[in-house]
Amino acid sequence: MEKRLAEVETEKLKLSGELRAARKFVETNAEELDVARSQASHLAEELKNSAQLTRSERLRRRAPSFEALLSAYAAQHSAALKYGNRDHSAMAQIPYKLRNYSLAQSHGVRTPEVYGVWRAARDVSLARISAQRIVLKGDGGHSAQGVFPLERTSDGWRSIDGGIRFTGDELPPEILKPLGKARAPYFAEEFLESPSGWTIPEDVKLYCAYGEVLQVYVMRSSDDGSMERQKFSSRFFDAEGAPFGEIRKGLTYNTAIDAPSQLPELVAAARHLSCAVGLPFIRVDMYATHSGPVLGELTSIPSGGNQSYSAAHDQQMGLAWVAGMAALERDLMLGRPFGTIYGGHDYTWLYPESLDNSNMHHADNWTRREVGCSDWCAVEHHGRSPAGSTADRG
Structure with a gap:
């Protein structure tokens, strides 16, 4: 019995010693333990925020994206070309420059001689x-x-x-x-002369969604008049002339570029033509000249580099695009003719006469529907005001 008591006492002393050592370790490493607890807490918070950000990103991507819509638009354009008969596709007719000159003239928009x-x-x-x-x-x-x-x-x-x-x-x-x-x-x-004195007039590209101007992209050539795009500089504005920041990567920005002095006239012409082409989105390229705005060209699929914009701006333009789709659908339901419509102004048809009436790649064989501008092309008809994102101002 005494032997057993001695063993218990020895074990007790051993455990007491280990307990004192443990307490001493805790006291000695208390600061490190506090740091570890703090790091664990921060990590848990970061994991929580990361999950929330991932969810926010998923929700953001569900909103209309201009870049995504443009990609689908390009695929639609390719599909339209495969049908062959361009008389049945407003989009397939857009790349024809002389046709667009006649169209613009019919709506009272000046074109180069x-x-x-x-x-x-x-x-x-x-x-x-x-x-x-x-x-x-x-x-x-x-x-x-x-x-x-x-x-x-x-x-x-x-x-x-x-x-x-x-x-x-x-x-x-x-x-x-x-x-x-x-x-x-x-x-x-x-050759259009620039009122600002540049060798090549500044190219004013107005991105439009059926009567809305989403942004105004001003592109300036180099002093020597070179057509090399890598020498060009740029700046973005809204429809009222307020500048955006650097909303698109891969460009050389120039804050010395001001909004065109003829911006109201340029915007009015672009909005009118965007209603006439019969598409939810179109880019109207214009020039500001001594004699006023002049059409450069129309394009449904903007090229000339990456069309990827900052997230907020991309979403803003995507929402405007979708609104343009809804406005066009409404007008079609109300009786607007499908496709491109020509206005009531005199215009010159510049194409040589087609030698083959069955060749539907030749613009001379396409139907040209003429209606009064006040019916479907006048912006007042749509009751929509110029768009202008407040995102990424600069």
Whole structure:
């Protein structure tokens, strides 16, 4: 019995010693334990916030995205082209520049004067053109593809940036070859003079959703008049001229670029044409000139770089796009003719007569529906005010 008591006492002393050692360890490492508890607490909070952010991101992506809608739009354009008959697709008709000139004229929007039109690139001759400066281009093409600003010299012509020179009035291979890659017909048009003094007028691109202007993208060429896009600088504005910040990556921003002085007239023309084309989205490219706004071109699928915008701006434009879809659907239900509608102003049809009436790739064989502008194209008809996101101002 005494032996057992001794063993218990020994065990008790051992446990007491371990308890004292444990207490001493706790006292010695209390600060480290507090730090560990704090880190664990912060980690738990971060995990909670991360879960909330992930959910917010999922919810944000459910909202209309301009970039996603544009991607679907491009796929729709490709599908429309496969049907072949462009007379049945307003979207398939958009890339035809001379057709868009006639359309704009019919709605009272000025276009560049056209000095000559040729069926084939090899037929182009500048002999009968009296203008000192012209722009030579094809009916199809984008991002300045197959576009040549030229000026007359004492013995021929040269490109505005001085990179190409040739004598006489027949095109050299360095122009003829790339021009021929653009779609026929080919034409020479008025060189628009910039009131701001730039060699090439500032390109004012207005993104529109059936009567709404989502943003105004002003693009300025380099001082030497080069058509190389990497030398261009840019700035974005809303429809009333308030600047946005750097809402799109991959561009050279220039805060010295001001909103065009003719912005109200440019916006009015773009809104009107965006209602006339019969599409929920269109980009209307305009120029501000000494004689007022002039149409550059229409495009349904903006090119010229990545169209990825900051999250808030992308969503704002996506919402406006969807609103444009709803407004167009409403007008169609109320009796608006499907597709593009021409206005009541006089216009010039610039295409050579089609040699094959069954060729539905030729614009001369398409139906041109004419209605009064006050019926469906006037912005007042829609009761919608110009859009302008408050996101990413700068």
